[in-house]
Amino acid sequence: MKATFTIIILLISNLTFAQTKVSGKVTDAKGNGLPGVNVYLKGTYDGTSTDSQGAYAFETEEKGAQLLTVQALGFKTQDLALQCEGKALTADVKLAERINVLTAVTITAGAMEASDEKKSVVLKPLDIVTTSGAMGDITAALLTLPGTSTVGNDGRLFVRGGDASETAIFIDGMQVGNAFGSTASNVPTRTRFSPNLFKGSFFSTGGYSAEYGQALSSALALNTLDLPLRNQGDLSVMTPGGGYTQTLTGKTQALTASANYYNLAPYQSMIKQHFDWEQAPESWDSEISLRRKWGNAAKSSAGMLKAYFHTEGNRMAIWQKIPGDDGRGDRVQLRNNYAYGNVSFRQSNGEGWLLYGGAAFSHNKDAWKLNLDPMRQVTTLAHAKMVAVKDFSPRFSLKNGVEWYIKGYSEELTGQNLRRDFTDHQLNHFVEGSYYFSNRLVMVGGLRTGYSSLARQAWADPRFSMAYKFENEGQVSFAAGQFHQLADEKTRIHDPGLKNTSATHYILNYFIVSNNRTLRAEAFYKDYNHLVTWQGTAIRPENIARNGSGYASGFDLFYRDKKTFKSIDFWITYSFVDSKRQFAAFASRVQPSFAPKHNGSVVAKHFVGRMKSQLGLSWSWNSGYPYNDPNLPGEMQRKTGIYSDLSLSWSYLPRPNVIIHAACSNVLGRSNVFGYRYAAQPDETGSYASLPVGQGARRFAFIGLFITLSKDKNANQLNNL
Known part of the structure; x- marks a missing residue:
């Protein structure tokens, strides 16, 4: 009976020695307590959450070197090394705010x-x-x-x-x-x-x-499309002219080519103009765009190459009246x-x-x-x-x-x-x-x-x-x-x-x-x-x-x-x-x-x-x-x-692929x-x-x-x- 009692005392003693109590407080950079922070030993089920004042406490049976992980929404996760030896440990943690580029403040002045x-x-x-x-x-x-x-x-x-x-x-x-x-x-x-x-x-x-630089007032930066969604051809018929664009795209590359022609003469022959045109504005343009991407964006290792070329020509001839002169004025021709x-x-x-x-x-x-x-x-x-x-x-x-x-x-x-x-x-x-x-x-x-x-x-x-x-x-x-x-x-x-x-x-x-x-x-x-x-x-x-x-x-x-x-x-x-x-x-x-x-x-x-x-x-x-x-x-x-x-x-969209715009x-x-x-x-x-x-x-x-x-x-x- 005495031996049995001794064994029970030894077991209780060993269990008590195995328990390590970890406690402390989690604060922000200003020292304010953070509630609801997850605090746990990495790779175990031992842990807890902080109370309304940022305090926490839990017990663990783990021994030896451990990592205390502290996680909170909006803050950087922090790991703290601990040595669990059955003694009470105090670990106060100060968390740094996590910078999220999607929700962080941005410069909007100008x-x-x-x-x-x-x-x-x-x-x-x-x-x-x-x-x-x-x-x-x-x-x-x-x-x-x-x-x-x-x-x-x-x-x-x-x-x-x-x-x-x-x-x-x-x-x-x-x-x-x-x-x-x-x-x-x-x-x-x-x-x-x-x-x-x-x-x-x-x-x-x-x-x-x-x-x-080299602009005293303003900068306008235009960014072209990366990869279009699909292969498609776009036909445009307009009162000033028309054009066609063809897009070919794959998983990593795309090509777009277009050509357009405009002539305002038919329109201006129907609508009275205050300008005295001898030749109404007439123009053409064409362009080609090549795009290719590579790498893996999920692994933050990716690239994109773009090549773009645009060419155009236009011509017009107009008479511009001279103040005080009853004639047609000066003839201005442009090519x-x-x-x-x-x-x-x-x-x-x-x-x-x-x-x-x-x-x-x-x-x-x-x-x-x-x-x-x-x-x-x-x-x-x-x-x-x-x-x-x-x-x-x-x-x-x-x-x-x-x-x-x-x-x-x-x-x-x-x-x-x-x-x-x-x-x-x-x-x-x-x-x-x-x-x-x-x-x-x-x-x-x-x-x-x-x-x-x-x-x-x-x-x-x-x-x-x-x-x-x-x-x-x-x-x-x-x-x-x-x-x-x-x-x-x-x-x-x-x-x-x-x-x-x-x-x-x-x-x-x-x-x-x-x-x-x-x-x-x-x-x-x-x-x-x-x-x-x-x-x-x-x-x-x-x-x-x-x-x-x-x-x-x-x-x-x-x-x-x-x-x-x-x-x-x-x-x-x-x-x-x-x-x-x-x-x-x-x-x-x-x-x-x-x-x-x-x-x-x-x-x-x-x-x-x-x-x-x-x-x-x-x-x-x-x-x-x-x-x-x-x-x-x-x-x-x-x-x-x-x-x-x-x-x-x-x-007006009479069909998904047809747009009429007036x-x-x-x-x-x-x-x-x-x-x-x-x-x-x-x-x-x-x-x-x-x-x-x-x-x-x-x-x-x-x-x-x-x-x-x-x-x-x-x-x-x-x-x-």
Whole structure:
């Protein structure tokens, strides 16, 4: 009996010795206790969860070296080595927040995404294509976004008091030269590229990354489609012309080729024009796109190679009246040939490295004839780029890149055998670091440097931005930076050694997305220095200098709502711009003609399921364009009436592979005036005669039939967007 009692005592003693009690507290970086955290010994069933104060305690029979694993949603998992020997152990753990790029704060100051890759999406690619009044033009759709100004007699992008030349456009990271079609004075142009080519865009209205330069106001980065969904052919028949696109795709590669022809003569013969055309605009274009991917994205080791080539030609001849002259005026004839090509790549590996870059070349030739005087202008742009991005930790990444530009321009009076030209080599380096303090706070700092061989000037542009995310998912962002830009080629040809102009940006932004509603509010200030000035005219400038300066300040509002009204998606935009600058031939600071103070737009889309239709509406307006009247003292003393354009559209899908689209701009027929042209000399009364600069026609009507040919007969041209 005594022996049995002794054995029982020994067994109890051994069991007691085998139990190890593990306890402690789990806190965040600020020392606050974290409730509901999983705490356990790795490879065992021993563990528990923390209480409301972050405390935990459990017992284990495991012996020797063990790993204590601590897991909590939103925090990095942490393993702690323990030695279990039957004694009580205390293990306090401080968890670091896990940085999740999908839910973390992003920089929204001056930045507007149009893709599904970022949470801060404002417009998706499909929105750009289907915006009423855009007529398939990327720029026209972007003009419904905050920070832009509609300049109806031009058609290019004007951003926050900046000239159109202050916006740089990129395709797959490579800059595009002459991205807008060549045209005669006061005849609006449009982008050369089809919106169906792109999967998304990044449109910055200021304060953008150090990766982009030589643009005082804005950067527009367009990203082409990766791999299309299927093999298909797309036939387009439209009032201005038509075209065909063929897509062939496999698991890892794809090829797309297209050709289009447009001729506005039949349309303009039926619709009365305010332009005096001798030959209506006629154009053709063709393009080919090759894509190939490799690797395994799931293992963070994958790559993509893209090659794209676009070529086109157009011609027109127009008579432009001379103020004070009863005749037809000057005859302007244009023949344009254009080519753009690029090769780009992206390569990632499992060690946190991302490499991307490529090379591009643009060639634009304009053959002009003003009355009987022929002239030829040729612009070329070559661009090579290499960028390396390294994620050194979940919190910190560094981007490092180099660029080389070769920019050329020539003018030739072919009838007089007179020619002048220049070629400039520009070398740029940029570095940019991003640091996530938490999922709510991120800071980005960068520096871009450059050197121009022709200007013999080096420069450095610091950039900085930060964003903080609130509990309610709203966030505030701030961005600041310096930007340099050399003069446009038609000014630079008169003084090739002309150095940079500069601008400094300050932007404060609030952004929130909640329950299918988006609100964006942004205030900005731009300070311009060393703007190019001259005496005389832009064609024959004298005393060219960099004596100009100015500013642009204001705020933007953007609201989008997909929730309030059933089957209706709409957005409202308002921008206020106060801009004054001394530039060009102006002797004082003036409000530029391309910077109306008040700009607004309303876009609405309503899908009617029973009709298999989408109805669209867009209304754009501004407070009028300043202009200079030589009959009055001073400069830019007058302003046109309010600009207003109400456009409607109807898209009908009689079959899944057939789309019929009809649209009409300015349906109310408003006679918008963008400014006035004045005679070079006063008449016998001492007054300068004038002519209004208006729209070519009060309305533009468009009807298109789009048929997709594919194996399953359910595809259409919107599938890849």
